[in-house]
Amino acid sequence: MAIKTQPVTVNLGPQHPSTHGVFRLRVMFDGEEIVDVEPIFGYLHRGSEKLAEERTYTQIITLTDRMDYVSSMLNNQAYMLAVEKLAGIEPTPRGVWLRMIASELQRIASHLVATGFLLQDLGALGTPLIYAMRERENILDLFEMLCGARITTSYLRPGGVFMDAPKEFWPALDRELVDIVNTLDELEKYLSGNEIVFSRTKGTAVLPPEMLINASITGPMLRASGVDWDLRHRNPYDYYDRIQFKRILHTASDNYARYWVRIQEARESVVIIRQCVEQIEPGEVRPSFDEVPHLIRPPKGDAYVAIESSKGELGFYLVSDGGIAPYRMHVRAPSLINLTLLREMLIGGLFGDLFVSFGSIDLNMGEVDR
Amino acid sequence: MIxxxxxxxFLVTLRNFVRSPVTIQYPDRHVGLFGAAKEAGMNPFRFLVGRPGDSIKAIAGLATVPVKLEQSPRFRGNEFVFFEDRCTACASCAKYCPLGIIEIVSVPGKIDALEGESYKLEVFDIDIGRCMFCGLCVEACPYDALHMGTGFEQSTYVRDELILTLDVLNAAEKKPSSFYRPQFEENAFDPFAETIENHYDAGRHERPSDEDMKKRWVDERWTNDD
Incomplete structure (x- = not known):
């Protein structure tokens, strides 16, 4: 005999530990099945794009730190590439290598956070999260050596970075790369064969690749469905064309595939950093102040540059009217665009899979709302 | 096999179970008898006999010692280190601050015995209650007068105390961070152990001798004027 049930609407968030920030979901359940989902966001809106219109190009770096606050180096890099394209600045080689090393370290840190919190959402309370965060702390220590801050880095400047790495950075980086591989091995041993992780993540929230492409979703979410789209390979910026690395692909397009792609990408980032350390050349880290002054005035025009961030294609669009501040800045935030398929992911699924699917998108509310 | x-x-968790913890107790660490004796610089037996009150406290697990956190010398912290003698009141720091929290009022009329006339600072306020420690003001300073600090423990109960005035800055301990100051890294300056007393030592150039200074600023100037 079937039990008659009535749909129930539940508000999740905005103050909920599993929503990765302040995010609200209005979910309608029929029994345990999800019937309807309505995402509501904007609680963390700080108006970064508007604030950028009254700041100079150097001062905006501090705003980009605070957009996606778990991968601030990548935000710095995307913004700097846009400024360099807009103003026609030729970056110095050593500065480019240094910012590539910094951004790949940041990608590992971001993927570790994503993995740790995905497992936290699965119900593994604390343990895998602490293993991931323990390694991330060491990466943040490296950032403190480089630029004096752990999260709000502001390391990049037009044409390079503000200061060369200190002497003690290089041995610490070598040690850290070994530690990262050990931690990833440990995480994989711990989770990748785990039957509970399998049964909870395999086959849940499957999205076909056509749907992902139509919704212009990028990053590990797209690569987990077998679409070979990585801007580091497709449209190499900085010196990625001088680097050999594997593209990580999985075909299942479920929650497990997204987790797996992130772990393997973190491994590839270690390979990329090793090649950067081999190829780095001595020299200046930024152009002299005669070439690129503190206060740059790019010519009239616009520029769009996109990079492969840890979450997908992160683009900065800048319009200049010849003044010291941009006329308009727009950010193509991967977290926001990856969120658009949330309904398709969740409807028809079960209540227990809700936060797992949500966590597998790896979104950051600072970037969604900006 | 399932x-x-x-x-x-579980083998991984078991191995991590016996690992030493990565977390630390802050600001104080609990120590036992041996730790307390080591902190006092005595051997444990002498500590037990000589200071029985402290020993009982340590055995009961109540003795604590302060912990120092490992920091990079480039750490961008409060409170700011400012050398008034190096400042020419050019207000570059105020211009480059993204939040506009530095207030400078200057008047002409400062007379230096060696360097002649310059601007005199009347007001130099940094409102670190709104500061985000991005370091752009330090980067903009052309004369190395303003440096980031290395501390981070200056919290207060009153908002007004977060405004660093000229007097506060002058009275503060000079432990500058090596953020955007390559000369400190070249000299292997350790901000956690040393302080900079003389404002000449904070510059990016070597300090000229008194003879050079006299020659450059007094002798040549007088001869040129004649």
């Missing part, structure tokens, strides 16, 4: 993956996973 359960094999779980067993391998």
């Amino acid at each position: 359960g094999l993956g779980l067993t391998r996973g």
Whole structure:
């Protein structure tokens, strides 16, 4: 005999530990099945794009730190590439290598956070999260050596970075790369064969690749469905064309595939950093102040540059009217665009899979709302 | 086989169970008798006999010692280190601050015995209650007068105390961070152990001798004027 049930609407968030920030979901359940989902966001809106219109190009770096606050180096890099394209600045080689090393370290840190919190959402309370965060702390220590801050880095400047790495950075980086591989091995041993992780993540929230492409979703979410789209390979910026690395692909397009792609990408980032350390050349880290002054005035025009961030294609669009501040800045935030398929992911699924699917998108509310 | 993956996973947790912790107790660490004796610089037996009150406290687990956190010398912290003698009141720091929290009022009329006339600072306020420690003001300073600090423990109960005035800055301990100051890194300056007393030592150039200074600023100037 079937039990008659009535749909129930539940508000999740905005103050909920599993929503990765302040995010609200209005979910309608029929029994345990999800019937309807309505995402509501904007609680963390700080108006970064508007604030950028009254700041100079150097001062905006501090705003980009605070957009996606778990991968601030990548935000710095995307913004700097846009400024360099807009103003026609030729970056110095050593500065480019240094910012590539910094951004790949940041990608590992971001993927570790994503993995740790995905497992936290699965119900593994604390343990895998602490293993991931323990390694991330060491990466943040490296950032403190480089630029004096752990999260709000502001390391990049037009044409390079503000200061060369200190002497003690290089041995610490070598040690850290070994530690990262050990931690990833440990995480994989711990989770990748785990039957509970399998049964909870395999086959849940499957999205076909056509749907992902139509919704212009990028990053590990797209690569987990077998679409070979990585801007580091497709449209190499900085010196990625001088680097050999594997593209990580999985075909299942479920929650497990997204987790797996992130772990393997973190491994590839270690390979990329090793090649950067081999190829780095001595020299200046930024152009002299005669070439690129503190206060740059790019010519009239616009520029769009996109990079492969840890979450997908992160683009900065800048319009200049010849003044010291941009006329308009727009950010193509991967977290926001990856969120658009949330309904398709969740409807028809079960209540227990809700936060797992949500966590597998790896979104950051600072970037969604900006 | 079902359960094999779980067993391998539990082996990982078992290995981490016996690992030494990565977290630290802050600001104070609990120590036992041996730790307390080491902190006092005595051997444990002498500590037990000489200071029985402290020993009982340590055995009961109540003795604590302060912990120092490991920091990079480039750490961008409060409070700011400012050398008034190096400042020419050019207000570059105020211009480059993204939040506009530095207030400068200057008047002409400062007379230096060696360097002649310059601007005199009347007001130099940094409102670190709104500061985000991005370091752009330090980067903009052309004369190395303003440096980031290395501390981070200056919290207060009153908002007004977060405004660093000229007097506060002058009275503060000079432990500058090596953020955007390559000369400190070249000299292997350790901000956690040393302080900079003389404002000449904070510059990016070597300090000229008194003879050079006299020659450059007094002798040549007088001869030129004649």
